[in-house]
Amino acid sequence: MLKNKMGMMMLLIFILILSACGNEDTEVEGSNNPDSGSGSGLIEGLPDKMVWSVYDVGSGGYTEATAIANEITKKYGTQIRLLPSSSGVGRMQPMKSGAADVGRLGDEYQFAFEGIDDFATEKWGPQDVRVVWPPLSFLGFVGLEKSGIETIADLKGKKVPFIIGNSSVNIKLEATLAFADLTWDDVQKVELSDYGGQAEALKNGQVDIIFINPTASVLIELETMEKIKWLEMEESDTEGWARAQEIAPWMQPYMMDNGAGMTKENPVTIIGYAYPVVAYADQSKESMYAYVKSMDETYDSWENAAANLHNWHKDSILIQPAGVPLHDGMIQFLEEEGLWTEEYQTKNDELVERSKKLKEAWNETVSKAKEEKISEKDFPKYWMSMKKELIK
DSSP states (O other): OOOHHHHHHHHHHHHHHHHHHHHHHHHHOOOOOOOOOSSSSSOOOOOOOOEEEEEESSSSSHHHHHHHHHHHHHOOOOOOEEEEHHHHHHHHHHHHHSSOEEOSTTHHHHHHHHTTTGGGGOOOOOOOOOEEEEEEEEEEEEEEEGGGOSSSGGGEEEEEEEETTHHHHHHHHHHHHTTTTTTTTGGGGEEEEGGGHHHHHHTTOOOOOEEEEOOOOHHHHTTSOEEEEOOOOOOOOHHHHHHHHHTTTEEEEEOOSSSSSSOSOOOOOEEEOOOOEEETTTSSSHHHHHHHHHHHHHHHHHHSTTTTGGSSSSSSOOOOOOSBBBHHHHHHHHTTOOOOOHHHHHHHHHHHHHHHHHHHHHHHHHHHHHHTTTTTTHHHHHHHHHHHHOOO
């Protein structure tokens, strides 16, 4: 009798354990349901699963994407997978193949749209991409105050960094030189292998100036040891900005006051540009609108999770289309928020029209290249020549 009772007790305990395990599995599998305490419910059109292409593990971009993904999953249950890569082509590839829905990209989205740089090859060409959410980032020339360099024009004949393998930084640096009507031929180009190593190169005299984000930790550290001086790009210098934007049309003048060597009493005008989330144009309007809406509704829960996430607020992003058009889903959101204007729509329409012209020019170039038996090696140069001829 005792044995039977003991057996029944063991069976009961076993059933209870199985039941508890089943509840844990349900909570995990049920994470596609929104948090019942969020009070917002589901957003229509938000996918159950998403894949984001991002910068490599350890980067600021990866940290930011992780923070946002965690909160969207927590609130709406969307399962988000991050695909990290250290190269622009590496981040674009899963988007092109359809393996990723969106990408948090550097200037490769501009290069891909235009079919230049790494995307001037036969395997790529102009890509029909759209901006989905454009938080701001900043860059500018800064040097040691004791150098006596006061303006960008003063850089003539000076030692200026060129970051090997970093087209994104170098094209904006070239454009910033153009602001003062300078080119690489007017300065001493000093090749550096590491963007983050610029501060050390400045300290040891290897370069006379550096081109860097005002919130970079290496610059903040440098400021504790030396007085630094920013070379301003006044918005009122329309001719200078016209020259700069001829090279990098996505750059805009922005006043900043929270970086190294800046104060609210003495802000500095330098380059502002989008460091955006991007998708291909064929991603549905409904899903991209829902994705943007989910970021907006969870903003308060992740804004302090990384240093620059405050730049992601809808009132701080770079809304005006620059270089690449905005996605229709993003435009729908901006219209609802009262942030979209007729001027922005006109600029966006012009960029959409440019994407069509780029595709037409590309198709004609590929066809002629086959007729003329242009080699794979010579194709990028051939395309750039044809592009200049076909798109005025």
